[in-house]
Amino acid sequence: MHQVGLLEKGNVLGMLEDLQAIVGPAYVLTESVDVADYLTDWTGQFSVADVPVVRPRDTKEVAQVVQYCNAHGIAVTPQGGRTGLCGGGVPMDHGPAIVLSLTRLNAIREIDVAARTVVVEAGAILETLHEKTLEHGLVFPLMFGAKGSCTVGGNLSTNAGGSNVVRYGNTRELCLGVEAVMPDGSIINALTGLRKDNTGYDLKNLLIGAEGTLGIITAAVFKLVPQPVTAVTAFLSVASLEAATDVLNLLQDFSGGAVEAFEYMPKDMVATILEQFPDMRAPLAEPAASGILVEIASSRAMDAEPLPDGSTRLVEGVMGVLGDLMERELVLDAMIAQSEQQRADLWSMRESILEAITKSGPAYHFDLSLPLSKVAGFVAEMNVVSADLGFRPVIVGHLGDGNLHYAMTAGQVREWADLPLPQAKEILFDLLAKLNGSFSAEHGIGQSKLDVMADMKEPAQLVVMRAIKAALDPNNIMNPGKFLPEART
Numbered sequence: 001m002h003q004v005g006l007l008e009k010g011n012v013l014g015m016l017e018d019l020q021a022i023v024g025p026a027y028v029l030t031e032s033v034d035v036a037d038y039l040t041d042w043t044g045q046f047s048v049a050d051v052p053v054v055r056p057r058d059t060k061e062v063a064q065v066v067q068y069c070n071a072h073g074i075a076v077t078p079q080g081g082r083t084g085l086c087g088g089g090v091p092m093d094h095g096p097a098i099v100l101s102l103t104r105l106n107a108i109r110e111i112d113v114a115a116r117t118v119v120v121e122a123g124a125i126l127e128t129l130h131e132k133t134l135e136h137g138l139v140f141p142l143m144f145g146a147k148g149s150c151t152v153g154g155n156l157s158t159n160a161g162g163s164n165v166v167r168y169g170n171t172r173e174l175c176l177g178v179e180a181v182m183p184d185g186s187i188i189n190a191l192t193g194l195r196k197d198n199t200g201y202d203l204k205n206l207l208i209g210a211e212g213t214l215g216i217i218t219a220a221v222f223k224l225v226p227q228p229v230t231a232v233t234a235f236l237s238v239a240s241l242e243a244a245t246d247v248l249n250l251l252q253d254f255s256g257g258a259v260e261a262f263e264y265m266p267k268d269m270v271a272t273i274l275e276q277f278p279d280m281r282a283p284l285a286e287p288a289a290s291g292i293l294v295e296i297a298s299s300r301a302m303d304a305e306p307l308p309d310g311s312t313r314l315v316e317g318v319m320g321v322l323g324d325l326m327e328r329e330l331v332l333d334a335m336i337a338q339s340e341q342q343r344a345d346l347w348s349m350r351e352s353i354l355e356a357i358t359k360s361g362p363a364y365h366f367d368l369s370l371p372l373s374k375v376a377g378f379v380a381e382m383n384v385v386s387a388d389l390g391f392r393p394v395i396v397g398h399l400g401d402g403n404l405h406y407a408m409t410a411g412q413v414r415e416w417a418d419l420p421l422p423q424a425k426e427i428l429f430d431l432l433a434k435l436n437g438s439f440s441a442e443h444g445i446g447q448s449k450l451d452v453m454a455d456m457k458e459p460a461q462l463v464v465m466r467a468i469k470a471a472l473d474p475n476n477i478m479n480p481g482k483f484l485p486e487a488r489t
């Protein structure tokens with residue numbers, strides 16, 4: 001039998017046997033073939049060899065494993081669905097380490113229909129949570145392409161965003177409390193679901209977005225919202241990126257803030273998808289320089305009232321607003337999904353962009369946010385810079401939140417290795433800083449954004465973050481090396 005990692009390095013502490021005693025021999029994986037998938041991230045950019053994977057079944061076992069690792073100086077990288085895009089979920093090569101996979105903690109403990117909350121364990125798959133809450137006429141409104149693989153623990157730990165943030169906020173805003181194992185193995189239980197509780201520091205908000213560096217989230221209580229009774233999904237060609245902000249605001253005004261998604265899908269993005277997935281169909285006959293996928297949904301019965309032409313009041317109202325926007329030449333063309341299939345096709349196109357870019361070749365992915373009023377100017381300027389440097393930019397964005405995924409690709413003309421990526425990054429980050437933008441809107445820091453974090457985050461904030469980390473995790477066992485760059489001397 002070939003055992004990897006600490007066995008080969010001596011297994012001096014008898015660590016594997018001790019961990020087996022806690023979780024059971026079947027749940028400490030050491031064979032190369034068993035651990036391979038756990039040790040490489042989704043992007044394929046980050047991987048590590050020779051690290052065992054431990055799969056506890058409940059919070060108590062997680063606590064025992066962490067306590068053991070803390071006592072023996074063993075690094076712990078928590079892991080959910082491994083869809084994170086910054087390399088946070090696989091260990092760095094920093095001495096004795098384990099991957100602690102949460103996937104066996106996947107129960108939905110309670111759905112409180114009256115309070116509209118759910119208590120769910122960290123390893124539950126996001127899409128499974130969607131399905132289970134829908135059985136009760138309720139929705140967990142966190143939505144994005146990786147929903148079939150990512151876990152709610154990963155969503156919390158990266159404070160994931162996605163396409164519904166414009167209406168419901170990101171994961172942090174959906175969470176009412178967490179249960180977590182702290183670096184010394186103690187368990188904190190804050191699953192009361194209270195909406196008001198001003199009794200001390202808000203520990204859940206320290207753990208959310210901490211990418212596993214302050215503790216392990218084992219369960220959470222989330223808000224749920226009523227299932228919409230009617231919705232409109234449309235693809236718009238708007239006159240310009242500047243005009244898109246007016247279109248968003250007018251649709252928000254009309255619908256009382258019921259815009260669920262407002263996704264920027266410009267011509268190059270749609271073209272990249274069609275190149276890679278020729279079976280998909282362009283939403284409009286004439287490609288939209290500034291395309292927007294918009295969804296408006298309502299849970300009010302009056303909006304779902306059927307009209308003689310088979311549509312609903314909401315559809316009629318949205319058509320009226322779009323007609324007005326077309327007269328004012330803010331919207332040039334529009335396609336409204338006429339069936340659930342057409343809606344699904346539009347979303348499937350939106351959600352396949354990352355895969356399409358990945359299939360097209362090497363790329364550098366920026367995950368940026370900007371004040372809404374600065375987005376158009378930023379894109380115009382960066383597109384010129386990118387083209388001048390030889391890149392083909394492919395952009396997609398959760399535009400309602402000012403969040404752009406700006407990918408610099410090589411296109412088909414240049415070799416990736418010949419392109420001046422460091423220069424492009426420097427120009428982009430300088431411009432971003434000038435416009436008060438963020439260099440990581442929703443994907444986090446992990447390993448891939450450590451250098452940018454060191455260069456761009458305000459030094460005083462880094463000092464506070466390091467103090468928090470040192471206070472909670474004095475032995476630096478929780479996901480070491482990630483998220484917080486070392487202090488520069």
Ligand SMILES: Cc1cc2nc3c(=O)[nH]c(=O)nc-3n(C[C@H](O)[C@H](O)[C@H](O)COP(=O)(O)OP(=O)(O)OC[C@H]3O[C@@H](n4cnc5c(N)ncnc54)[C@H](O)[C@@H]3O)c2cc1C
Pocket residue numbers: 042077078079080081082083084085087088089090102122143144145146149150151152153154155156157158159160161162163211212213215216217218354355442443446479
């Ligand atoms: C196709 C695709 C589309 C995506 N779209 C979006 C998008 O629109 N918006 C968005 O925000 N993200 C998006 N992502 C990124 C990713 O899906 C999210 O970051 C997701 O929240 C990660 O969840 P996970 O379970 O896969 O976490 P993992 O990748 O396993 O881990 C991510 C980080 O969280 C830590 N972690 C995991 N579980 C725990 C836990 N229980 N306790 C403590 N720490 C933990 C890990 O150590 C790691 O640092 C996308 C990814 C893909 C592949």
